[in-house]
Amino acid sequence: MFVATLIAAGKLTDEVVREAIDRLAATGHEVGAPHWLDEHDAADIVFQGSLVSARAELAKMDHGALDVVVQPLGDRTKKLIVADMDSTMITVECIDELADYAGIKPEIAAITQRAMRGELDFRAALIERVAALGGMAEATLTECRIERVKLTRGARTLVQTMKAHGAYSVLVSGGFTAFADPVGEAIGFDKVVANTLEISGGKLTGRVAEPIVDSQTKLETLKAEAAKHGLPLAETLAVGDGANDIPMITAAGLGIGFYPHASAGEAAAAVIRHHDLTALLWAQGYPRRSWVMG
Incomplete structure (x- = not known):
């Protein structure tokens, strides 16, 4: 299991989170429901699949103030x-x-x-x-x-x-x-x-x-x-x-x-x-x- 954390303090929208989910799903990952750490600041997306592939795909997101951290869920x-x-x-x-x-x-x-x-x-x-x-x-x-x-x-x-x-x-x-x-x-x-x-x-x-x-x-x-x-x-x-x-x-x-x-x-x-x-x-x-x- 892996987790992708989307960070865009004050600017993280449902649309950006949905784009990340869609990108992961489209590249063969099994994706769970998103979870807000702090609404409009940071959200988690838990998924199964390839860590390398997920990092590469989410790095393509271009939303100015967005940082993305993708890592194993265990020992987080x-x-x-x-x-x-x-x-x-x-x-x-x-x-x-x-x-x-x-x-x-x-x-x-x-x-x-x-x-x-x-x-x-x-x-x-x-x-x-x-x-x-x-x-x-x-x-x-x-x-x-x-x-x-x-x-x-x-x-x-x-x-x-x-x-x-x-x-x-x-x-x-x-x-x-x-x-x-x-x-x-x-x-x-x-x-x-x-x-x-x-x-x-x-x-x-x-x-x-x-x-x-x-x-x-x-x-x-x-x-x-x-x-x-x-x-x-x-x-x-x-x-x-x-x-x-x-x-x-x-x-x-x-x-x-x-x-x-x-x-x-x-x-x-x-x-x-x-x-x-x-x-x-x-x-x-x-x-x-x-x-x-x-």
Whole structure:
């Protein structure tokens, strides 16, 4: 059994739901009656057939504000979330914002974008960008965080709701502890894994401490936390936007690309392009009445 969740906050109509049912039925799926999670916001359609075929068919629906998540019905409510930080749980790329304080944001942001698209090796690109920040005052880290870092809408509600229903939460970032630790605390993550910038004499040395948190670290964190909590990977959720998130996204029971770069979007089981992070609650079957509002 599978479930297709249609998400179009405030804009989901009976006609759109009926189109999805008709598309599934026309491609050989056995479809049940739809169920509103929240009327005009999100609806479930349970069906039997082919997961791959259903995803491909429903991806053809073109209704502007519609996001669709198709997944196995069993283990739908996840017990572990592992999330990327930059451009996922927060709205910016921290290293790009730091670079702005040094007057080199365009150069650094260009490298960041190439790394997130998978065109550059993440580790090498990180080392290069951090080197360019050598000599920056340590106090700038706090200044940048306070002035530039904003939580993504729905981040707290997503994590707090999952935790209230028994899930464990991990923020794992190729960014820096100076940002990730306060962000993780603000959102309510149980654990934070991120890179540490080396500092000497009150200034950045231009080096990042080993071991570097990269795509492999993200994958290993997902697997290790699942094992630690006695969970099969089917009961895990991973969300991110860049190429360095692909290994954990593809390994998780439900891997979500959140406004992703093309490579991450292609690898993800589902993509959120129109809604905030609360879409991941509807995807797990949580109606709004069960949310813990952040």
